[in-house]
Amino acid sequence: MSAIHVAILGFGTVGKGVYEIIRTNQERLTSLFGKEVKIVGVLVKNIEKHADYDKKLFITDNFEEIISLPNLDVVIEAMVGVEPSYTYLKQAIEKRCHAITANKFMFAHHGPELLELAKNFGTTVGYEATVGGGIPIIQTLNKLLNINQVFKIEGILNGTTNFILTKMREEGLSFTDALALAQQLGYAEADPTNDVEGFDAFYKMMILSQVCFGEQPDWKNVTRVGITEVTPEKIQQYEKENVRIKHIASLTKTDEGIEAVLKPVVVPPTDPLYHIEGVENAISVYGHIVGRICLSGPGAGMFPTASAIIEDLVHAYAKSPAIVTSA
Amino acid sequence: MSAIHVAILGFGTVGKGVYEIIRTNQERLTSLFGKEVKIVGVLVKNIEKHADYDKKLFITDNFEEIISLPNLDVVIEAMVGVEPSYTYLKQAIEKRCHAITANKFMFAHHGPELLELAKNFGTTVGYEATVGGGIPIIQTLNKLLNINQVFKIEGILNGTTNFILTKMREEGLSFTDALALAQQLGYAEADPTNDVEGFDAFYKMMILSQVCFGEQPDWKNVTRVGITEVTPEKIQQYEKENVRIKHIASLTKTDEGIEAVLKPVVVPPTDPLYHIEGVENAISVYGHIVGRICLSGPGAGMFPTASAIIEDLVHAYAKSPAIVTSA
Numbered sequence: 001m002s003a004i005h006v007a008i009l010g011f012g013t014v015g016k017g018v019y020e021i022i023r024t025n026q027e028r029l030t031s032l033f034g035k036e037v038k039i040v041g042v043l044v045k046n047i048e049k050h051a052d053y054d055k056k057l058f059i060t061d062n063f064e065e066i067i068s069l070p071n072l073d074v075v076i077e078a079m080v081g082v083e084p085s086y087t088y089l090k091q092a093i094e095k096r097c098h099a100i101t102a103n104k105f106m107f108a109h110h111g112p113e114l115l116e117l118a119k120n121f122g123t124t125v126g127y128e129a130t131v132g133g134g135i136p137i138i139q140t141l142n143k144l145l146n147i148n149q150v151f152k153i154e155g156i157l158n159g160t161t162n163f164i165l166t167k168m169r170e171e172g173l174s175f176t177d178a179l180a181l182a183q184q185l186g187y188a189e190a191d192p193t194n195d196v197e198g199f200d201a202f203y204k205m206m207i208l209s210q211v212c213f214g215e216q217p218d219w220k221n222v223t224r225v226g227i228t229e230v231t232p233e234k235i236q237q238y239e240k241e242n243v244r245i246k247h248i249a250s251l252t253k254t255d256e257g258i259e260a261v262l263k264p265v266v267v268p269p270t271d272p273l274y275h276i277e278g279v280e281n282a283i284s285v286y287g288h289i290v291g292r293i294c295l296s297g298p299g300a301g302m303f304p305t306a307s308a309i310i311e312d313l314v315h316a317y318a319k320s321p322a323i324v325t326s327a
Numbered sequence: 328m329s330a331i332h333v334a335i336l337g338f339g340t341v342g343k344g345v346y347e348i349i350r351t352n353q354e355r356l357t358s359l360f361g362k363e364v365k366i367v368g369v370l371v372k373n374i375e376k377h378a379d380y381d382k383k384l385f386i387t388d389n390f391e392e393i394i395s396l397p398n399l400d401v402v403i404e405a406m407v408g409v410e411p412s413y414t415y416l417k418q419a420i421e422k423r424c425h426a427i428t429a430n431k432f433m434f435a436h437h438g439p440e441l442l443e444l445a446k447n448f449g450t451t452v453g454y455e456a457t458v459g460g461g462i463p464i465i466q467t468l469n470k471l472l473n474i475n476q477v478f479k480i481e482g483i484l485n486g487t488t489n490f491i492l493t494k495m496r497e498e499g500l501s502f503t504d505a506l507a508l509a510q511q512l513g514y515a516e517a518d519p520t521n522d523v524e525g526f527d528a529f530y531k532m533m534i535l536s537q538v539c540f541g542e543q544p545d546w547k548n549v550t551r552v553g554i555t556e557v558t559p560e561k562i563q564q565y566e567k568e569n570v571r572i573k574h575i576a577s578l579t580k581t582d583e584g585i586e587a588v589l590k591p592v593v594v595p596p597t598d599p600l601y602h603i604e605g606v607e608n609a610i611s612v613y614g615h616i617v618g619r620i621c622l623s624g625p626g627a628g629m630f631p632t633a634s635a636i637i638e639d640l641v642h643a644y645a646k647s648p649a650i651v652t653s654a
Contacts, residue, residue, distance in 0.1 A: 134617035297620035
């Protein structure tokens with residue numbers, strides 16, 4: 001039986017999640033694709049660190065050894081930073097591999113170029129995992145809403161900040177204490193800037209803008225305010241008024257262009273985002289005919305994010321007869 | 328320029344919504360399909376009632392005049408009852424038309440037969456509008472969750488009962504008074520049995536079961552309890568305990584088959600369904616890898632339901648080169 005040959009770039013939480021899903025769902029994958037899915041190589045920074053993970057797995061710290069693997073079909077990238085991720089995926093696409101990425105930072109910078117390149121090489125780029133973890137927001141926007149013109153998107157796109165705000169409200173913690181708790185639970189990193197200052201959500205917004213409006217706003221014109229100035233006193237005051245502070249990314253199409261604002265916003269209980277708690281993410285999509293639809297779910301984590309990657313893998317092959325027939 | 332020729336069966340709220348969307352979104356439809364979408368005929372019960380709607384529209388009470396229209400491409404059915412809807416759609420499919428339906432009652436009874444027939448005739452059946460109004464739940468289950476095995480679905484599938492329960496809680500109304508209000512606002516019919524006894528939600532459940540599990544449970548084994556026994560006293564009592572009664576349809580795949588239960592259920596604030604208010608619908612989907620994703624939005628109404636129908640129209644042609652290229 002032939003196989004789909006997959007390489008994974010980056011073997012942190014998400015990369016390992018992809019590996020585990022492929023390992024434990026072979027039967028289902030084989031029935032979906034009509035062939036096996038094989039992980040033929042993993043690119044890591046430090047080989048020794050991963051040497052004992054799976055003795056049969058080919059692990060290397062040299063991308064050349066990955067990209068020169070024979071019959072490579074798919075490159076899944078779960079690294080951080082623009083480079084070398086962008087260069088690696090370009091090379092993969094030029095070798096006519098399908099590219100799948102979870103790297104919002106890189107994709108906000110170079111998504112359009114990668115999609116264009118893939119089009120030219122007759123391959124695809126999957127990026128569902130860059131926004132909203134396991135929530136299928138990208139595919140919903142790209143495939144399910146066609147007649148509907150999306151004129152507004154609002155979302156809680158960062159689970160860490162939402163967790164901090166939730167804990168500050170529920171337990172009256174200060175920002176500093178709530179952040180420490182998030183770090184202790186592994187939801188926030190030692191340097192939390194990326195989350196609490198809104199950089200993570202900012203890049204996700206830019207990707208959503210690209211999907212919905214075909215372009216990104218000028219980054220200089222985007223309002224980006226983090227949650228560090230939010231106090232438990234303010235939160236408790238709002239709670240008494242039956243409203244809540246949520247860290248909301250908002251994109252609106254106007255006659256003048258795209259208005260993009262990320263900041264703490266006061267929302268009433270009639271807003272679905274009011275109810276999103278802890279590390280969950282949610283995205284409200286406003287279509288000109290359907291009105292408001294809201295998708296919520298796990299915005300991060302090993303398996304939700306890896307799940308989005310594997311769903312992208314299925315979509316990459318969705319045009320093949322095997323998948324179309326079984327749909 | 329060639330055109331897509333569409334007939335509409337039934338010209339109530341949903342049928343008129345379809346007509347209006349097609350009329351007012353011609354430019355967008357033409358750019359999506361690469362050709363115009365034309366409504367070539369509408370089947371009504373009473374011609375006189377609709378005679379003044381649009382003088383240029385071909386309106387008839389005779390299905391034979393619809394099905395014999397030259398170059399008919401798509402038949403959109405927005406009627407009630409199993410027959411003659413089922414027979415009409417069978418005839419449409421046998422004439423190689425795409426069929427799109429909003430009729431949950433008919434589709435719960437005969438969905439699999441219609442899908443099989445369409446497969447044999449190389450055409451498609453769209454039924455997004457049968458469940459959850461404008462929420463793209465059918466397409467999400469059919470197209471976006473492939474590697475994920477859905478093992479449980481829970482939903483608020485009937486906006487009328489959810490509106491009644493919301494008003495009973497918020498305003499302390501009795502069931503009777505809340506129902507009267509729903510009737511006054513046009514959310515409930517003169518005979519409310521279909522909604523308040525759960526028949527409407529039951530049929531939607533059966534359609535969801537078919538999509539998720541490839542089969543329906545034996546209808547005799549499905550628990551179906553309406554909301555007529557819920558009292559404002561019970562609701563207020565639960566409110567004090569920080570839980571709520573919601574009318575929830577639940578489908579679970581077990582080793583013994585499909586467990587299907589529709590009844591008033593007490594849910595905590597951590598459940599996304601707790602927060603769904605008024606005529607909104609919501610569906611929580613539990614995938615074995617991704618975990619719980621929740622979709623919420625307008626569960627009924629002229630434009631949300633018609634929006635789902637027109638999205639189905641796009642999907643029917645999604646395999647054509649024009650659509651694939653523009654995707």
